[in-house]
Amino acid sequence: MEPSLIVSERSVEEAAVERSGAEILIEALTDLGVEFVFGYPGGAVLPIYDALFRQSGIRHILVRQEGGAVHAAEGYARSTGKPGVVLVTSGPGATNAITGIADALMDSIPIVVITGQVPTALIGTDAFQECDTVGITRHCSKHNYLVKDPAKLGAIIHEAFYLATSGRPGPVVVDLPKDVQVATAEYRKPAAISHKTYRPQVEPDSALIEAAVEMLASAERPILYTGGGIINAGPEATRSLRELAELTGAPVTSTLMGLGALPASSAQWLGMLGMHGTYEANMAMNRADLILCVGARFDDRVTGRLDAFSPTSKKIHIDIDRSSINKNVRVHLPIVADAGRALARMVELWRERQHKAPDTRDWWSRITGWRARNSLDFPPSASEIMPQHAIRRLWEATKQRSPIISTEVGQHQMWAAQHFGFDAPNKWLTSGGLGTMGYGLPAAIGAQLGHPDALVIDIAGEASILMNIQEMSTAVQYRLPVKVFILNNEYMGMVRQWQELTYSSRYSESYSQALPDFVKLAEAYGWKGLRIEKPDELDGGIAAMLAHDGPVMVDCRVAKLANCFPMIPSGAAHTEMILQANEVSGEMDDEAKALV
Amino acid sequence: MRLKAEATERHTLSILVDNEAGILARIAGLFSARGYNIESLTVADVSHDLAVSRITIVTSGSAHVMEQILAQLERLVPVHKVTDLTSLGPHVERELALVKVAGTGEHRIEAMRLADIYRARVLDATTGSFVFELTGGTEKINTFIDLMREVGLVEVARTGVVAIARGREAA
Numbered sequence A: 001m002e003p004s005l006i007v008s009e010r011s012v013e014e015a016a017v018e019r020s021g022a023e024i025l026i027e028a029l030t031d032l033g034v035e036f037v038f039g040y041p042g043g044a045v046l047p048i049y050d051a052l053f054r055q056s057g058i059r060h061i062l063v064r065q066e067g068g069a070v071h072a073a074e075g076y077a078r079s080t081g082k083p084g085v086v087l088v089t090s091g092p093g094a095t096n097a098i099t100g101i102a103d104a105l106m107d108s109i110p111i112v113v114i115t116g117q118v119p120t121a122l123i124g125t126d127a128f129q130e131c132d133t134v135g136i137t138r139h140c141s142k143h144n145y146l147v148k149d150p151a152k153l154g155a156i157i158h159e160a161f162y163l164a165t166s167g168r169p170g171p172v173v174v175d176l177p178k179d180v181q182v183a184t185a186e187y188r189k190p191a192a193i194s195h196k197t198y199r200p201q202v203e204p205d206s207a208l209i210e211a212a213v214e215m216l217a218s219a220e221r222p223i224l225y226t227g228g229g230i231i232n233a234g235p236e237a238t239r240s241l242r243e244l245a246e247l248t249g250a251p252v253t254s255t256l257m258g259l260g261a262l263p264a265s266s267a268q269w270l271g272m273l274g275m276h277g278t279y280e281a282n283m284a285m286n287r288a289d290l291i292l293c294v295g296a297r298f299d300d301r302v303t304g305r306l307d308a309f310s311p312t313s314k315k316i317h318i319d320i321d322r323s324s325i326n327k328n329v330r331v332h333l334p335i336v337a338d339a340g341r342a343l344a345r346m347v348e349l350w351r352e353r354q355h356k357a358p359d360t361r362d363w364w365s366r367i368t369g370w371r372a373r374n375s376l377d378f379p380p381s382a383s384e385i386m387p388q389h390a391i392r393r394l395w396e397a398t399k400q401r402s403p404i405i406s407t408e409v410g411q412h413q414m415w416a417a418q419h420f421g422f423d424a425p426n427k428w429l430t431s432g433g434l435g436t437m438g439y440g441l442p443a444a445i446g447a448q449l450g451h452p453d454a455l456v457i458d459i460a461g462e463a464s465i466l467m468n469i470q471e472m473s474t475a476v477q478y479r480l481p482v483k484v485f486i487l488n489n490e491y492m493g494m495v496r497q498w499q500e501l502t503y504s505s506r507y508s509e510s511y512s513q514a515l516p517d518f519v520k521l522a523e524a525y526g527w528k529g530l531r532i533e534k535p536d537e538l539d540g541g542i543a544a545m546l547a548h549d550g551p552v553m554v555d556c557r558v559a560k561l562a563n564c565f566p567m568i569p570s571g572a573a574h575t576e577m578i579l580q581a582n583e584v585s586g587e588m589d590d591e592a593k594a595l596v
Numbered sequence B: 001m002r003l004k005a006e007a008t009e010r011h012t013l014s015i016l017v018d019n020e021a022g023i024l025a026r027i028a029g030l031f032s033a034r035g036y037n038i039e040s041l042t043v044a045d046v047s048h049d050l051a052v053s054r055i056t057i058v059t060s061g062s063a064h065v066m067e068q069i070l071a072q073l074e075r076l077v078p079v080h081k082v083t084d085l086t087s088l089g090p091h092v093e094r095e096l097a098l099v100k101v102a103g104t105g106e107h108r109i110e111a112m113r114l115a116d117i118y119r120a121r122v123l124d125a126t127t128g129s130f131v132f133e134l135t136g137g138t139e140k141i142n143t144f145i146d147l148m149r150e151v152g153l154v155e156v157a158r159t160g161v162v163a164i165a166r167g168r169e170a171a
Helices: A021-031 A041-052 A064-082 A092-106 A132-139 A148-165 A178-182 A206-217 A228-234 A235-250 A278-285 A338-352 A362-372 A387-401 A411-419 A441-449 A464-477 A495-503 A520-527 A535-547 B022-035 B063-075 B106-117 B140-150
Strands: A019-020 A034-038 A059-062 A084-088 A111-117 A142-145 A171-177 A184-186 A222-227 A250-256 A269-272 A290-294 A316-318 A333-336 A403-406 A456-461 A483-489 A528-534 A552-557 B009-018 B041-044 B052-061 B079-084 B090-103 B121-126 B127-138 B153-158 B162-164
Touching: A019 B063, A021 A041, A021 A148, A021 A178, A021 A184, A034 A064, A034 A441, A041 A084, A041 A111, A041 A171, A041 A178, A041 B121, A059 A464, A064 A084, A064 A092, A064 A111, A064 A228, A064 A441, A064 A464, A064 B052, A084 A092, A111 A132, A111 A148, A111 A178, A132 A142, A132 A171, A142 A148, A142 A178, A142 A333, A148 A171, A148 A178, A148 B009, A171 A178, A184 B041, A206 A290, A206 A316, A206 A333, A206 A338, A222 A278, A228 A235, A228 A338, A228 B153, A235 A338, A250 A278, A269 A278, A269 A411, A278 A362, A290 A338, A316 B063, A387 A411, A387 A456, A387 A483, A387 A535, A387 B106, A403 A411, A403 A441, A411 A456, A411 A483, A411 A495, A441 A456, A441 A483, A464 A520, A483 A535, A520 A528, A520 A552, A535 A552, B009 B022, B009 B063, B009 B162, B022 B041, B022 B052, B022 B063, B052 B162, B063 B079, B090 B140, B106 B127, B106 B140, B127 B140, B140 B153
Parallel strands: A034 A059, A034 A084, A084 A111, A111 A171, A142 A171, A222 A250, A222 A290, A250 A269, A290 A316, A316 A333, A403 A456, A456 A483, A483 A552, A528 A552
Antiparallel strands: A019 A184, B009 B052, B009 B079, B041 B052, B090 B127, B090 B153, B090 B162, B121 B127
């Protein structure tokens, strides 16, 4: 496959030395500033592993299963803003990586996945550990390559990084047959990158920015609805968002992926919106006269029933991916651009025109009314640890250290999103789009490598954590002091909750039977294991976890049947939120059952 | 519960792509992965250096689905340009069909007469069969094939639609 790079000039200092494909790969990764490669060796990548052995610039992190490598690379990427790199072998190495690749595509995480392939002469012969990696990953990657010529490898690697990190970020797969790793060619570092077909539109159209600013200035009930695109656009984007929020006085809500862009401590913060968002965020979306959506994509978890979604508002949508615009919800003013650039331009223009913040006193007084419903409230218990309470105590105990939090998927994830206050971007690592259980532990490992001095905690469920439990061993090998805080309710809690709400509490296969003793399990891996069983042990247990200078697994036993509220049930509108358990009916109709 | 279907409209798309390995699978796979229809698809090199291919796809969808199809296609890395010729306005569409009919006597004479009316060319003839070559719009070819059914149609091969905008500018 031809690289589409246009190499504008070549660096002259390098003599034309022939190197093996494996060496070219390492050289290119070094030139790209790669610190870590998350991987697992195997037959079809042995030449690359030998080249890795003979260099010292790049550190290889040996995971325990290839799926863990991809999530670790995602955690590294999401927390550092730099691309994550994965190296796995052909066949099962590649297929184990698929879930992580699909995860990175859904959540727009920049990673480059290098997969070994059987030698070119054996491709298509059902060779040992052969699979059609480019075929399988074609629709779960941003782009992919099968490299057949070592002379093109260097340029392809540079292009892969460019694609992964620019525009809407995502996973790029480079499939590298073993003979191409051994064959020799010249490598020269490309000087500058421009692509002949792929040109993301970064700068917004000024007329559209002008229109957006005027709409915002004249709105009576504005709301900013922000998403992961702002985090991806970098710290500048976060700063611009905070400025725009301050200038306009508008309330701000965010998707799961966008948490931390506006500090949770801000008075303008309404909390997350959507299925498990706050009542005030959803009501404000519903009653707004102007929605400014930045770097979010109106997905089904956010909108609820589409025909009842924010019926009276004008909608402005800023997104770097044109296909996200008008996909689910039609908007009045689409702006294709980088979220950070668009926000910066809006702030500039707002100042230039000396707009005053619109009078939103009435609007805020309505919001205050919705806030008074206290939708994140939960029934307290003296005998059991309420999971929401556990998250709040964990937050109180750690917020001074600005921790990086990863999660698995399910109730604990939503409780963490609701009750942990994020004041900065890149501190929140969660599988939002694909909803991948088993994401949190490897993601925490990747984040800890990128931030050796940070406090990194995986808030987990007892079912999810078992999906990539083997990565505990990776944490030990690299002396990574990650903490895993398990909210153990002995159920796949979100499945159980839906069964309670939708299927008259027929708990089909959602009980976590035959659980391991997590304390002994931790000790078997060389971790510290702790158990918290009673409410009065909670703070002490958290303190003991934080006091230990090494990896800790906490088995926190929480109320078994607690449900995650508030909740917009399937097929319902923002205004039809269930705030508390006693509002729940037992069985849903088929229309609702058929929704995701 | 019953499933509902949305009203759709036929569109002809012209897609210029980098002529790289797997590009056809990438385009066709996008359609199947996102549940879009393909009524016909043609592809061939169109540049002097064989670097760029034109893919012509006839698809159908609601206005909203069509907008998504265009955006999703443009997002693919090797895609140079996507044009919805149907929305663009005046354009010409042609396809080519090879039609084999077998028969003797009156059927054979009638097949020949119809072929003449439709300006089909005879590419192959035996005492008991013809292979006709016909170019035209999809409708014309459909009609011709329907007529041939009555006079001994054996089999059909069709290229699918190729299309280009009218006037002097490239679409």
